[in-house]
Amino acid sequence: MTPQTTGIHHVTAIAGAPQRNLDFYAGILGLRLIKKTVNFDDPGTYHLYYGDGAGNPGSIMTFFPWPDAPRGRVGAGQLTATSFSIPAESLGYWTERLIEHGIPFEKPSQRSDETVLAFSDPDGLPLELVAATNDGREGWRDGPVLPEHAIRGFHHVTLLEHDPAPTTKLLRDTLGFRQSGEDGDRQRFEAGDGGAGNTVDVLTSADARRGSLGVGTVHHVAYRVPDEEIQLALREEISGLGYDVTSVLDRNYFRSIYFREPGGVLFEIATDPPGFAVDEDLSHLGESLKLPPWLEPQRERLENALPRLQIPAAKR
Numbered sequence: 001m002t003p004q005t006t007g008i009h010h011v012t013a014i015a016g017a018p019q020r021n022l023d024f025y026a027g028i029l030g031l032r033l034i035k036k037t038v039n040f041d042d043p044g045t046y047h048l049y050y051g052d053g054a055g056n057p058g059s060i061m062t063f064f065p066w067p068d069a070p071r072g073r074v075g076a077g078q079l080t081a082t083s084f085s086i087p088a089e090s091l092g093y094w095t096e097r098l099i100e101h102g103i104p105f106e107k108p109s110q111r112s113d114e115t116v117l118a119f120s121d122p123d124g125l126p127l128e129l130v131a132a133t134n135d136g137r138e139g140w141r142d143g144p145v146l147p148e149h150a151i152r153g154f155h156h157v158t159l160l161e162h163d164p165a166p167t168t169k170l171l172r173d174t175l176g177f178r179q180s181g182e183d184g185d186r187q188r189f190e191a192g193d194g195g196a197g198n199t200v201d202v203l204t205s206a207d208a209r210r211g212s213l214g215v216g217t218v219h220h221v222a223y224r225v226p227d228e229e230i231q232l233a234l235r236e237e238i239s240g241l242g243y244d245v246t247s248v249l250d251r252n253y254f255r256s257i258y259f260r261e262p263g264g265v266l267f268e269i270a271t272d273p274p275g276f277a278v279d280e281d282l283s284h285l286g287e288s289l290k291l292p293p294w295l296e297p298q299r300e301r302l303e304n305a306l307p308r309l310q311i312p313a314a315k316r
């Protein structure tokens with residue numbers, strides 16, 4: 001069997017202040033804070049993970065909050081939109097919710113047969129809610145959003161490319177995606193079971209300004225593989241194509257490899273296992289600061305250096 005990815009695993013972006021990030025993603029969007037840990041490559045800063053109740057791949061949005069970092073610029077060579085899936089009949093609920101919280105949004109637009117609500121997070125990161133008809137996943141039931149309206153995970157991500165050909169070739173020939181649509185300058189690809197959470201849009205703009213990394217931009221997108229064996233096989237294949245791909249890194253909740261696609265977006269391939277219940281009970285995800293074993297000896301120093309965070313109450 002050819003090694004392939006089966007969809008989106010997670011998206012990681014750069015935020016400013018961690019509490020404001022938490023208030024927005026948990027308090028307003030109603031995602032569950034599924035892990036509060038540190039950036040393993042920069043342990044003096046947080047790494048916050050949000051998702052559905054269990055942190056299933058395809059629902060995981062993560063942030064490096066770097067309050068002192070400069071603002072980035074969204075542009076070519078980046079993810080220019082991260083889109084979440086909501087029930088088709090929840091569009092009214094969400095427009096009201098955004099109004100209630102003073103979040104400006106664009107007039108809902110129609111893209112093929114989907115209705116899209118576009119807005120930004122407090123750091124300027126572009127987000128969308130897509131009213132999706134055939135998404136059977138369940139969102140976080142115990143958050144501030146009524147369960148019947150909860151975000152169910154990602155719908156798709158959008159990559160902006162000057163020249164789409166090398167990127168789409170990589171998605172198709174190596175990563176296991178197949179083209180499922182085309183609408184003007186937008187090509188749609190789906191992996192695995194397809195549909196919401198397994199979809200990547202490649203948007204082409206030959207003269208778009210290049211993006212720059214910073215607060216309010218996406219750091220990388222991770223695609224999922226079922227196990228380490230497939231990850232290693234895929235690593236061989238990607239490396240054989242001439243990509244500079246990292247060795248397998250232990251991210252505690254998954255194993256990862258990273259490489260940059262031809263257009264400049266940082267891609268990660270992450271394993272589904274072991275998942276977020278590896279170091280705390282599912283019923284208590286996100287409640288306390290978790291550290292990987294190799295950082296545990298530094299816990300006291302790290303806890304003293306990190307700002308205290310308050311998880312927003314789930315009032316409805």
Ligand code: ZN
Binds near residue numbers: 010012220222268
């Ligand atoms: Zn990642």
